Amino acid sequence: MTALPLKTLTFPVTGMTCAACASSVESMISTQMGVEKAEVNYATQSVKVAFHPDLIEPAGLQQSVQSVGYDLIIDAIGGKEKQAEAQQSHYRQLKRNITWAIILTVPVVFIGMVFMDTPYANYIMMALTAPVLFIAGKNFFINAWKQAGHGRANMDTLVAMSTGIAFLFSVFNTFYPEFWHRQGLHPHVYFEAAALVIVFIMLGKLLEEKANSNTSSAIKKLIGLEPKTVMLFTAQGTVKQLPNAMIPKPYRLALI
Missing domain, CATH: 3.30.70.100 (Alpha-Beta Plaits)
Known part of the structure; x- marks a missing residue:
């Protein structure tokens, strides 16, 4: 065969x-x-x-x-159009996630920095932080898991590990503060740090995607300026009109 x-x-x-x-x-x-x-x-x-x-x-x-x-x-057929549509859809989804992630994170930061002695403050922060990490930021954990399945790691791995460990450690300190009290230590929580990391990384991704979209669009427009048809002048004095793709790049002459 x-x-x-x-x-x-x-x-x-x-x-x-x-x-x-x-x-x-x-x-x-x-x-x-x-x-x-x-x-x-x-x-x-x-x-x-x-x-x-x-x-x-x-x-x-x-x-x-x-x-x-x-x-x-x-x-x-239509691969580039589908790619652009998928990128725009992802951009809009990321923008929506950031919006309500910020809305949930702001009170967490205020409670963690100013009103930490408020009754049930840890429970309130935990309830507000969980959706920021595991709904708005779920893609960090999903991608980190997929990367780990192939023995790889990327930025999503770092974000998922840092915020996940901070959240779990804070949950433990919220439900079992006496573990640290017995050792003469105060059980600190880091819900606001975990939420802020997710928000800032997502904001960076949003700005990067917008910049990449503009750059890719400019490059594609530049590539589109390449002549589709050329006039080929041969050594014998004849002139041929050929598709540009058939002519080696050093000999592409003019746009028709």
């Missing part, structure tokens, strides 16, 4: 928010059987893959990327 020729395709990627994300996507695809080479372009949010179609298909590449918390758009 004759092996199918090597195929090279470019797929839009969704869910990448940092250079480490791009590295994770690239290394994950590169380790798949049948993949010769994978190159992620973080600026255009895409990956160029050279693979053997008889060993792996685009659906297999997509599954490998999904297993670490990202996604590939493998549809040949």
Whole structure:
């Protein structure tokens, strides 16, 4: 049976928010059987893959990327439009999550910094912090778990570990303060710190996604300025009109 020729395709990627994300996507695809080479372009949010179609298909590449918390758009038609739509949807969702996460975090900070002696202050802060971490910030924990399943770690891992440990330690001190009292220590809680970390990281992601969206849009517009048709002047004095993609880059002459 004759092996199918090597195929090279470019797929839009969704869910990448940092250079480490791009590295994770690239290394994950590169380790798949049948993949010769994978190159992620973080600026255009895409990956160029050279693979053997008889060993792996685009659906297999997509599954490998999904297993670490990202996604590939493998549809040949309208891939860029679907990527832009997914990015806009994620941006709006992130903006909504930040809005009500801030609303819940503000009273937690005031109670933790000013009204810490208020009756049931720890219980109130715990009730307000839990949805900030595990609803608004759930993607940090989901992505960290997926990364851990492959023996990897990224920024989500750091955020999930730091805020999760701070929250669990504070919960323990809220329900069992006598453990520290017996040792002559005061049972401090860190609900406000955990909530603030989630809010600040999410705000940073929001600003980064907005900046990346503007940069990607500018790059795509620049790429779109490439001439679609050229006039080829041969050594014999003849003139041919050919699609730009058929001419080597050093010889692309003019826009028609």
